[in-house]
Amino acid sequence: MWEVRMPETEELRHETKTIPLPAGVDQVDIHLAMGIGKLYVQAGSEALLDAEFTYNVAAWQPQISLEHRDATAYLTVRQPRAHTTVGRRAENTWRIRLAGDVPMDLHVKSGVGNAELNLAKLPLRRLSTKLGVGEATLMLTDNPQLGSVHIDMGVGNLTVDLRGEWQHDVTADIHGGTGTLTLQLPTEIGVKVVASKGIGRLRCNGLHHQGGGVWVNPAYTETGTTLNVTIHAGVGQINLNVGG
Template sequence: MGSKLSEDIPLDLEVNSGASDTNLDLQGLKLERLDIETGVGDLNVNLGGDWKKSFETNIETGVGSTTVILPSKVGVKIISSKGLAETNVTGFISRGNGVYVNEVFDDADVILNVNTEIGVGEVTFEIEK
């Protein structure tokens, strides 16, 4: 049985996983900062939804496949530095040098800044459906 985080309390959330597959559905939380660090394994992070406040996310992975679902209704800026990873960016606009934004970024009041360091594997950024 999984545990549930409060949707009412602002959170600075730090997730560290060694060698495991990690699935994080963080929709609806009041995040102020999110740091994720994984060693070996697949990582799936759902940050979809209508966020009310801007925050920063740092994702650092070692070896594995990473998928990050991002919102369509608030601004998103991705800064991706990668080792030997293949990057798939669907629905985002490239600003060059590993920087991507979604369509609403330029006019958005709420911004999710997503900083990633991907080691070996594949990373996919998708806009929520």
């Protein structure tokens, strides 16, 4: 638990870190865990990871570990569990670029703050995210290897762009929180959304209601590939938009 105590802010620190891809690795498992701050993740690294960390609370210095077992690299970047909370002058920003040429499982945990996860062009196989309090965007628009997505939404607004050209079936499991969830869905492949009833409203654009909490797009059953989305609704509003 994060105890309520004002952090001792110091001079702003700016650190960079590059983690090369170990020799012999043909897949990676990456965990990013940020307690407080702003998180930006995207593709574009020629190494396994390039990162820029900016913070002014010494206890928030990121901890990085890398293990290599068989042909898999396990990388963890985490913010220590310091007993502090955000003050007006506290700052903590991570800007992370990941490799685009090795199959990847990615796990992201964000506590208090905003997250912008532009994961297009990453060779993702599986993605799991757990969000806390804040605004978040998640882009999955060019990830042909992706098979499964799991999202735990916290408190705030979340936008997820799933308008990729999927080459096989994809399963997305989303647990709604408190706030607004917006999903951008593809038109060229079949889409099936199963939504449980929560407290709030559900708005659909470009989907047909089949009954029983099931919505599909016009391409459903017309293509060999289907995006299957299950939403466990929370408190707030859900927007489902096809195309756009």
